[in-house]
Amino acid sequence: MSENQKSRSLKEFLFEIGDLSKFTGRFFRETFRKPFEFNEFLNQSYEIGYKSLGLVGITGFILGLVLTLQTRPVLVDFGALAWLPGMISLSIVREIGPVITALICAGKISSRIGAELGSMQVTEQIDAMEVSGTNPTKFLVSTRVLAATIMVPLLVIYSDAIALFGSYIAANIDGHISFQLFFSEAFNELDFSDIVPAIIKTFFFGFGIGIIGCYKGYRTLKGTEGVGLAANSAVVIASIAIFLIDLIAVQLQQMINIF
Amino acid sequence: MAQFTSNNNVIEIEHLVKSFNGKEILKDISLNLKIGENLAVLGKSGIGKSVLIKCIVGLILSDSGKINVLGKDITNLNQTELLKIRQKVGFLFQGGALYDSMSVRENLLFPINRNLHLIDKQKIQELIEESLNSVGLIDEIDKMPSELSGGMKKRIGLARTLILKPEIILYDEPTTGLDPATSREISNLILKVQKDYNTASIIITHDINCVKLTSNRINIIRNGIIYAEGTYEKLKNSENEWVSSFLK
Numbered sequence: 001m002s003e004n005q006k007s008r009s010l011k012e013f014l015f016e017i018g019d020l021s022k023f024t025g026r027f028f029r030e031t032f033r034k035p036f037e038f039n040e041f042l043n044q045s046y047e048i049g050y051k052s053l054g055l056v057g058i059t060g061f062i063l064g065l066v067l068t069l070q071t072r073p074v075l076v077d078f079g080a081l082a083w084l085p086g087m088i089s090l091s092i093v094r095e096i097g098p099v100i101t102a103l104i105c106a107g108k109i110s111s112r113i114g115a116e117l118g119s120m121q122v123t124e125q126i127d128a129m130e131v132s133g134t135n136p137t138k139f140l141v142s143t144r145v146l147a148a149t150i151m152v153p154l155l156v157i158y159s160d161a162i163a164l165f166g167s168y169i170a171a172n173i174d175g176h177i178s179f180q181l182f183f184s185e186a187f188n189e190l191d192f193s194d195i196v197p198a199i200i201k202t203f204f205f206g207f208g209i210g211i212i213g214c215y216k217g218y219r220t221l222k223g224t225e226g227v228g229l230a231a232n233s234a235v236v237i238a239s240i241a242i243f244l245i246d247l248i249a250v251q252l253q254q255m256i257n258i259f
Numbered sequence: 260m261a262q263f264t265s266n267n268n269v270i271e272i273e274h275l276v277k278s279f280n281g282k283e284i285l286k287d288i289s290l291n292l293k294i295g296e297n298l299a300v301l302g303k304s305g306i307g308k309s310v311l312i313k314c315i316v317g318l319i320l321s322d323s324g325k326i327n328v329l330g331k332d333i334t335n336l337n338q339t340e341l342l343k344i345r346q347k348v349g350f351l352f353q354g355g356a357l358y359d360s361m362s363v364r365e366n367l368l369f370p371i372n373r374n375l376h377l378i379d380k381q382k383i384q385e386l387i388e389e390s391l392n393s394v395g396l397i398d399e400i401d402k403m404p405s406e407l408s409g410g411m412k413k414r415i416g417l418a419r420t421l422i423l424k425p426e427i428i429l430y431d432e433p434t435t436g437l438d439p440a441t442s443r444e445i446s447n448l449i450l451k452v453q454k455d456y457n458t459a460s461i462i463i464t465h466d467i468n469c470v471k472l473t474s475n476r477i478n479i480i481r482n483g484i485i486y487a488e489g490t491y492e493k494l495k496n497s498e499n500e501w502v503s504s505f506l507k
Contacts, residue, residue: 119359120358120359123354123356123359124352124353124354124356125356125357125358125359127313127318127350127352127356128350128352128356128358128416129358130318130345131316131318131345131348131349131350132345132369132370132373132374132419132423133342133345133346133370133373133374134369134373135338
């Protein structure tokens with residue numbers, strides 16, 4: 001890559017960061033100004049939350065199952081099988097559950113929003129909305145971002161619960177442990193400081209998924225190729241954002257623990 | 260009742276300039292639209308005709324110049340004032356721009372809910388039916404946009420525009436991509452709307468038959484300025500070969 005190309009890529013990257021910041025600023029300005037599009041918010045919450053239950057449930061179940069099947073032999077070798085429920089619940093609730101569920105949501109929700117708004121952009125539906133007296137940022141962006149911010153944490157809680165159930169099933173494939181004992185062991189290991197920060201970061205995951213999907217859709221260039229690119233880059237950028245947010249959240253949590 | 264400036268103009272544009280990425284698309288556009296008049300704006304592809312009408316409703320911000328719509332300079336309006344002007348200016352987009360996720364009824368209901376705030380369901384239904392009747396598509400009321408042909412989408416788009424009873428309508432290539440028979444239907448519809456709703460319109464088009472049928476006056480854009488202006492007959496018989504060949 002020549003120096004010129006490098007400098008152009010860097011310029012484009014910085015421009016996109018600046019543009020995304022402006023877009024986010026506009027979201028905050030418009031969202032808390034009346035009137036609030038409550039019906040569209042409910043509609044989007046249904047689309048984002050309810051319609052993701054199946055996918056998130058299946059992946060959560062498999063996650064708990066596989067994690068237990070992989071961990072069990074190691075714990076048996078160390079004679080620490082009794083730690084299985086606690087270890088699984090800690091890893092699912094603190095890290096794996098939120099991150100994997102958020103990545104699934106990035107793939108499903110961010111791409112959907114990017115493609116939907118991208119297609120509305122190239123077919124001038126967003127312009128039509130604006131000339132018919134509707135603020136498209138409020139109607140399209142605020143509702144989707146808010147719905148994602150609220151629904152992703154709920155999906156994570158749901159996925160965590162299903163994953164623990166999957167783990168319980170896996171624990172009973174090779175051995176036997178009662179439902180009550182498994183869950184009592186699993187919850188004994190969980191502390192307030194494990195659950196709350198993990199849930200708080202999922203609000204940021206949801207916000208990132210929503211705002212990036214909307215931004216990429218809104219900035220779609222003309223043509224169907226642009227819609228595909230918008231959906232694709234929404235997923236990629238949202239996934240990277242999830243890891244970055246997770247990294248920052250873990251660092252913050254450690255800093256808070258030190259003090 | 261339409262408000263207008265001098266000489267019964269509902270739109271007056273003076274020295275409009277608009278550039279994209281440093282390239283001046285519209286260099287110095289001045290034009291006016293009189294009350295009840297159909298003005299066709301012609302020009303080669305990419306010359307900035309659609310940009311011009313998007314500047315009129317504030318979808319694109321101009322670099323400089325005045326755009327006076329119904330007595331208000333829209334370049335100086337705040338969001339609320341711009342919204343009020345937009346309620347009086349209808350816009351028919353190239354593909355109709357119907358909302359994919361909504362049925363025809365919901366597409367028409369959308370501007371009603373946002374602008375008229377009517378509670379009486381009977382009155383809302385009447386408005387929707389009146390609007391669909393005026394474009395001859397009342398039977399399609401419960402269809403989704405994906406079930407409609409290109410011509411139907413444009414007509415429903417026009418019905419959605421008419422529902423707010425605009426004083427001005429901006430048509431962005433209303434007959435592009437349609438077969439000759441449907442193009443003629445749309446052109447006749449433009450005339451019907453002008454007569455029934457007493458609207459003034461700017462029609463952006465490449466379709467000379469549409470121009471011939473619908474326009475009272477024509478402006479031709481070339482090199483970012485209004486290069487020629489007059490009636491169809493006058494421009495067709497112009498001594499300027501470039502202008503007369505444009506209308507053949």
